[in-house]
Structure formats: structure tokens, C-alpha cells
């Protein structure tokens with residue numbers, strides 16, 4: 001969230017408090033509620049704009065200095081804020097005020113990224129700084145019952161290895177391949193994840209860990225992660241695209257996740273790009289996921305399919321070309337390509353089959369994203385999944401095809417960039433979700 005938006009938010013809250021205050025006093029309603037509201041207002045202001053002197057907080061929020069001071073005293077007793085350095089200059093000739101800092105170390109958050117073939121666990125402080133992390137192989141094909149038991153065991157093992165004090169945990173955030181129901185408790189439709197549909201994942205975790213649990217689609221969590229701490233900072237309208245076993249998008253609209261009417265917004269992997277193409281797991285034909293997922297790129301690079309097609313087009317009619325030459329060219333790299341990292345490395349070493357596969361996938365995804373940009377008009381499109389890197393062929397190809405297929409008015413000012421949080425976008429988005437929900441809740 002950019003500073004301007006935060007200032008506006010704070011201003012809105014102040015007016016809201018004042019409106020509520022007069023209404024509640026008028027009707028003799030609970031003063032405790034006003035105090036709790038002001039407490040959250042002050043705490044969030046310090047968290048987002050601190051360190052600040054008490055007098056500055058009072059001025060900015062339109063509250064009395066007595067109110068601010070008494071609430072800060074309580075927050076200090078709770079260990080959520082602390083006094084630190086002095087203000088550089090004394091305001092209006094008075095004493096130099098002591099600055100109040102948010103105590104980032106006051107709690108811990110667990111972020112979980114459940115992928116179709118990996119599980120990433122992180123522990124952060126209250127500023128989403130990663131303190132510990134671990135990534136393990138995982139397989140969602142075993143179904144929710146088995147997999148959630150495994151998640152619980154791995155979380156217990158991980159937190160015990162790093163000697164986490166559970167009494168400090170303020171919540172657990174989870175990103176999972178969706179789509180989810182409107183409550184974000186269950187995966188609602190899961191042709192890609194057999195045995196997961198309509199199982200209350202939230203309840204399973206809640207009953208085990210007894211802390212607040214927040215679950216969302218992995219692409220939504222990734223969008224929040226990149227928006228709060230990565231390539232999407234200051235972009236309140238953005239699309240986060242995760243290219244993995246599937247292709248999903250998290251859409252941020254005015255700084256909030258856009259879910260659509262039934263929670264399935266962002267399924268860009270099922271945009272039709274070849275009307276009579278091959279059948280997709282969703283039952284339709286020619287979806288983006290039938291031509292450009294990470295496993296398809298790996299298979300293409302390994303077998304030299306796109307390269308062979310390009311060569312046969314280019315060489316058709318040239319009598320001297322021999323089929324064996326094409327096969328040799330396609331397999332010239334030698335390095336076996338088991339995953340997308342192998343393909344990227346081979347491409348960097350000049351392997352033509354890997355370069356061709358990445359260029360082709362970038363082209364397909366770019367065409368699909370042009371449709372998204374035309375409709376949604378985001379200021380940033382962030383590509384994740386470990387595949388997009390600045391100045392490399394995949395991102396260049398994607399940018400070129402998206403630009404070519406997009407309306408100039410929609411394209412203007414749109415940045416298509418690589419994600420910046422590495423493999424942690426989803427897990428970090430999950431911890432940001434917990435932190436924001438904890439501190440921004442309004443009682």
C-alpha cells in the first residue's frame with residue numbers, strides 16, 4: 001500500500017471514529033468500543049508510518065494527546081510498541097519527543113504455500129520479515145485427508161526444529177491452488193486436485209493449531225505478497241500470474257483481491273486460445289493450460305518440438321537439409337531437462353530447443369494476457385513461477401506478444417515484470433494476510 005493510500009485510509013478511519021463516537025454517545029452505547037477502535041487506529045498508524053512521537057500521532061489522527069498517551073501506555077504494556085530514539089528536532093521549541101516504534105518482534109506468523117508438487121513453510125515477524133523457511137516436495141494427488149495430515153506433521157516438525165514458541169503465533173496463512181468457496185474454507189471445484197473438493201480445510205487447521213487461520217487461492221496470496229513486498233508495490237490494480245503446473249492469476253483491484261461472484265476470478269489458464277485445440281482438464285478445448293504450463297515447456301525443450309517445427313518451416317524446400325540435422329540441432333544441449341530451472345539454465349547456455357520452447361510459451365501466455373489487460377487494464381502484470389527473469393527470452397516474448405495483441409489504450413502504462421519475491425510470493429502473501437487481518441480488524 002503506498003503512503004498516499006495509507007494516509008487516505010487513516011483519514012477515513014478518523015472521520016469514521018468521529019461519526020461513530022457522536023452516534024454512540026448520543027445513544028449511550030459502549031465507550032469501550034470507541035476506545036478499541038482508537039487503539040487499532042493508533043497501532044496501525046505507528047505500524048505503517050512509525051516511528052512517531054505521541055504529539056504527531058495525536059495531530060495526524062485528530063485525537064487528544066491524553067487519549068493517545070493512555071492508549072500507547074497500554075500498547076507498551078502489551079509489548080506491541082516500544083519507545084526508542086528521540087525526534088531529531090524539538091517541535092515548536094519544546095523538548096525533543098521520544099519516538100514510539102512498532103514492536104515487530106512482538107509476535108510470529110506462519111505462512112504456508114501448498115503447491116501441487118511442493119510445500120513451502122515460513123515463519124515471519126510482524127513486519128513479514130522471514131525468520132525461517134523450508135521447502136519440501138509435496139503431492140496433492142494423495143487427496144485432502146492424507147495431505148492435510150502431512151501438512152500438520154510438517155508444520156509441527158518445522159516449528160519444533162526452529163524452536164518456535166507457539167504462544168507468540170498470531171495466526172497461520174495458507175495459499176492453496178483454488179478456486180475456493182466464498183468463505184475461503186473449502187476448494188469448491190477441483191478437477192486438478194482429486195479428493196480435495198468441499199473438505200473444510202480451515203476447520204482441520206483450526207482444530208489442530210487453535211490460532212486464527214486464513215486460507216486463500218495461491219495466486220491471490222501471491223498477488224498480495226508481491227503488492228506488499230515485491231514487484232507490485234504502489235500498484236493498486238495489478239494481475240499476478242503464476243505459471244506452474246497450471247496457470248492462475250490473482251487480481252488486485254483498488255488494493256483488494258477481486259474474487260468475482262463465486263470466487264473463481266483469475267482462472268487465466270482456462271482462457272481459450274485455440275478454439276479447436278486439445279482437450280483441457282477442465283473439459284474445454286484449447287485452454288492456455290493445454291499449451292504453456294511449466295511441464296509442457298519442459299517437455300517441449302527436452303524433445304525439441306517447437307524447434308523442429310520452426311526448422312521444418314524455415315528449411316522446407318531446401319534440398320540440402322537432412323532430417324537428421326534437425327534432430328541433432330534439437331538435442332544439441334545434451335543437458336537433461338527435468339524441470340523449468342533446467343530449461344532456463346539450458347537456454348542461458350544457448351540451447352536452441354530450450355530457447356524455442358520458452359519463446360513459444362511466452363508468446364501463448366502473452367496473447368492470453370492481452371485479453372486480460374484489455375478488460376482489466378492493470379498498471380502491473382507480475383509473472384511468477386520462477387520462469388520470468390528480466391532480459392530473458394520468456395519475458396521478452398511474452399511482453400512482445402501481449403503488446404502486439406493489446407489495445408494501445410489498455411496497454412499504455414502497463415508494466416509486465418518478473419516477480420521479485422522468488423519462491424516466497426505465496427507464503428509471504430499468506431503472512432501479510434494474517435498481519436493485516438490482525439491489525440486492521442475493526443471491532
Ligand SMILES: [Zn+2]
Pocket residue numbers: 269270280281282283284287289
Ligand atoms: Zn481448461
